[in-house]
Amino acid sequence: MSEHTCTMLLAGRQATIDGSTIVCREEDYGNEFDPQRFVLVHPADQPDHYESKGSRFKTDLPKARYAYTATPDADDSAGIFAAGGINTANVAMSATETITSNARIRAVDPYNVVDGIGEEDFLTLVLPYISSAREGVKRLGRLLAKYGTYEANAVAFGDHEEVWYMETIGGHHWAAVRVPDDAYVIAPNRFNIADFDFNSPTTMCSPDLKQLIDDYHLNPGRTGYNFRLIFGSASNQDQVYNNPRAWYVQSRLGGGRSGSRPTDYDLPFACVPTNKLTVEVVKQVMSSHYQDTTFDPYQQKTGQRAPFRSIALNRNLELHVLQIRNGVAKAIAGVHWLAFGPNTFNALVPFYANVTDTPAAYRDTSNQYTPTNMYWLVHTVTALGDRYYRQSQPLAEQCSEDIMAITRHCQLVTDRQGQVTPADLTAANDQMATVAVNRLTKLLGQLVGMTFKKEKLQY
Template sequence: MKQTECTTILVGKKASIDGSTMIARSEDGGRTIVPEAFKVVMPNDQPQHYESVISHQKIDDSDLLPDPLRYTSAPDASNENGIWAAAGINSDNVAMTATETITTNSRIQGIDPLLEKGGLGEEDFVTLTLPYIHSAQEGVERVGYLLEKYGTYEMNGMAFSDKDEIWYLETIGGHHWAARRIPDDAYVIAPNRLNIDEFYFETPGFMASNDLQDLIEEYHLNPDEPNQYNLRHIFGSSTIKDAHYNNPRAWYVHRYFDPDFDGQPGDQDQPFITYPKHKISVEDIKFLESSHYQDTPFDAYGDQGTPEQKKTFRPIGINRNFETHILQIRNDVPSGIAGVQWLAFGPNTFNSMVPFYTNITTTPASFQTGPKFDLNKIFWLNKLTAQLGDTNFRVYGALEEDFEQKSLAQCHKIQHDTDKEAVNFSGDELQDKLDAANQKMADTVYNNTVELLGNMVKEGHGLMTLKYDLLD
């Protein structure tokens, strides 16, 4: 079973540089490499009968609704442990990312335990939700229904977006849940902890299991003042692990968006809803999803800290990044080109994102990863550049910066040209146009990555330990 430990970033439409909504997540795994792919699921390919591979939970056919929508996904390449669709945008321009592994505590587990048999998990949620929803709020309602009916065996957070709204949902115990709409002018950083803090029942912008408030009162779960609900305090954790593994990631993001942000990396009560000092771009999100505490003593590649400090906190960019996405719904273009799934595979310190249009019928071959090592696939190529780059970041990091800026600029140019040309197309012709643009961007980034690898080999030639020269 794959355990993903991710980092989620959400950006409301008034907090983004171009008025789009953006929901992003790095899909991280454990010590075993988990190859990820990029696929389009057509309505006829959506399962008509469903059983989870991990839990063997069967879904009633009546809950696999008629007329599913087409959607993109980033599934595991092997399918050994199920689909794990991870993230995508459907043909109604509704996006979903699932899931962020989060924390819990013994109090709620003693009341509504996680299931030991059956139930749904990260393997299932996108496949059972994204093709059936027509708005971000419908995503919350759909997952809430599934959780209450089938339950879950793990704690997870997930996000939904459309052109106007972003909602973030967290599972609570085996059958409960809560969700909050993210304000349009705010951003969220959600590491692997229960993240929702202030919560107002029966208030617009907040949704939860019908009995959640009664459950809090009945079992005396609220440690704060009466009628003041902080779900992180009630259902989450505040542990030493949080102080080293989770909270520092939030601290670094807050510090990036607000240099005057007050606090320490391990602080337990860092805010869930936060307001940036400047408009947020895709490049900002990519930098943060690649970050490793640059310009602090905690940077594993830096020269400020001691060896102990460099290992103190878990960074966002890490060797266990296997797939990272930014799901963008744009508001300044026609609906046929509004959905963009920015996608990168492998460790984020040595890759570049590609802005794939999602109104498509196929994906580029280099992003259709197979489970075996294959340098024709961008996933495996990125893994190679990252592992080589990690041997001497001071030398190879500068090459990566040039590569990423070049790749993003070229993709932006292709996207701008395609946006302008797309107004003359519709239906199948538009999809063919977008398929071609996606292929061009995938080829561009693949070729740039090969060039990066070649430049790294050239730079590294003289740095090898196994060398001998009479002039040395």
């Protein structure tokens, strides 16, 4: 399993409380630190010529381009890994979700391990050049067909009307499904697209994909085309690493299959939630670790391994909720909600995307420990909070709620100003970042005071 393993949640505009579309993903890494930055890439900063670090891929890029937000690695020696962002055409993209494959499709269409493209490249090669979610699927599809990929990944695109979920297939093929307007999708690190209709206006794929399946006898199903069955995995690893995350979120948000179990492979792809989704609820499920079940790691005995992999982990790098709002001016429609660090202890902030720059505490992340950087501040809070979880949990939850309430109010005030410039939105983002830094610093002080009283060197 790749170190960049994540969890994705998508929602159509009729599934959300305010009619916005949502493209959400939490980005994971290994147990080492991987500092993240929040940046605005201006058109002049986008390279004319691009070369990968993970392969020999290189290409010239179009001159016409949009500015866009992104959350790249602070250390770009292994590649940009821009992760997720919103461009000035109000198109959101998240890339990528590591998924699974199987030997049948990889034998027919092997990975291009020499000069293919991968996670490090996708967002940089696509987001600056698209004006809709559909265009994003088509552009990435053309790149995959031409250059191939060396790994299995899922990508999501959103605009003010549509959300599309796309998965790579083998080395040069792909498929995409439009998320139903009234539904959400929870996607762990497995192949997630299930039943696929080649004739539907809500699907897209490689032109020769059906013929490839039929010619090489790739479909074990008796009827239809279930892509999870055809192209995905059904391993013991899926039962403990992937399936339970989908099961838990579906059990919380509703719309899943009655009587399903955490280890089930055939959980639904898209579900209609019981209630319309809010960003707060999205944050809750993306911060989940099987609360209220016996699978919660915090309920295990000391030294006992948790039975299932949860969404919230010490390996969480950043959480983005890319929201394209309807019913507001285009200048303020794109909101790049962002939180750095482990989700159990971080806090989302609604940053406007149409800005001139990003807040310094999120932008200027150092590779060295610097507690004034948001990435390092949250990791410091987590290091103390995780050790005394029961005592710190209510403090962390209150902190997250306070930050969301205050920054949402700042957003409401800014929205009501009417005509706003990118400079105005940049100033609002700076104000919200200051709120988040100050409130999390206060939480850190509370945790230091709490843990200090538990020091063993007392007499």
